[in-house]
Amino acid sequence: MTPHTPPPGDRVPLTCEDIARHNERWIESQFQGMRPLRPARHMAIVACMDSRMPVYQLLGLDYGDAHIIRNAGGVVTDDVIRSLVLSQRAMGTRSIVLLHHTDCGLTKISEDTLRHDLEQATGLAPKFTFEAFRDPYASVRQSIRRLHLSPFLLCKDEILGYVYDVESGRLNQVRLDDETRS
Template identity: 50%
Template structure:
């Protein structure tokens, strides 16, 4: 059985016993959480979130890209979110390569060099600060006063806030 088949079986079992209103796309807490796709980050468990409370965006590294800005612009302008959490983590794969290394690897394998940025980083706190700055400076996001960044420690579950320059 493939992983897709397994997920389809789980969905079939879930449909009959799942409760809750699935009619609203707007999150009840009016918050969006951007985090990494790393399977060790259990976003709903980490924050005690219930379905329907937050928009959760995930990508490699939990970094702000044009597509993240697009999704957050929709989230804020059409679906009512007003706060953003950026949650990156320790031992991230993006901290173990460079943009050029990964692009070289892809080019060697495919014959094509990607035009997109990998967004690799060495220091996770700096990456969180960069992501927060990109969000705050985006003309497409009307609500940038309550953007906060964090580093999640995958070894002990602790969450550490990352302050922007000039903050507290």
Template identity: 45%
Template sequence: MDHLVEANRDYAGQYEPGLAGAPSRHVAIVTCMDCRIDPVQALGVHLGDANVIRDAGGLVTEDTIRSLAISQHKLGTTAVMIIQHTKCGLTTFSDVEFRAELQAATGVEPPWQPEPFGASEENIKAALERIRTSPFLPHREDVRGFVFDVDTGLLHEVTA
């Protein structure tokens, strides 16, 4: 990690403080933690433009709804963009299999669901539905979902 800390020192030398905590484009982006996705570069957003929420798979879980509720109620976002991607690692194992592996390795059953999935388009439709039906999110009209192609860098929109 030392090289990361060193890179931070370089970054801090050029950092310009003073941005507002609320994203200027009023958008929250939910995407996968996959290292091949750089939402800043891929979407042309800059520091201060958007809230970016990342998790394994770009899934809309209970915690994602929590983050989106804070983003909308306290930070003024009104739009949500869901981005999942091709060749996702979550397609390579089953929920039951992974939970069993974790329990065997630790002796403890995980209190959460890993939620691996199949086709990205079906998962995005389910994510859009979770957002559009959440009573905790006042802004559910401007919600769109996309698949990011890790081979081309292009987005493909998924319509519900």
């Protein structure tokens, strides 16, 4: 939340002293006390774990506003459905916002190659899929379809999908009937 301009390139991981210092700064400058357990804006956001996508900041949200569920790609998996079911049925959220992005790491791997390499290295083939994709717009549409197919979700009327452009910072909305865009 604090404005700053980190230098480009790799930096070292935070130490426990760094974390303690940043936490104190957060408490002094941003923290406004405990907020209700139920997200104030009744929203759940499913986003890629990419470090360049500051979800709360780019949507103008504050802590307490929305659930954020993140994984590699921001793809809708069974475990994302698990969290969304809890979010909607136990915590009262209604709208779901999907955030994928350009230059995603999942567009740069081959599902078959990675699975093969893992099996060669460990003797085990993973039970999960990595959900590699080429087109983030198509990936958002697939995730929207998976949400519509789930029988467990309470509310599917407010599903919004976006691709975040990591070069411009712009969010581009994706609609199911927008098949021609890539």
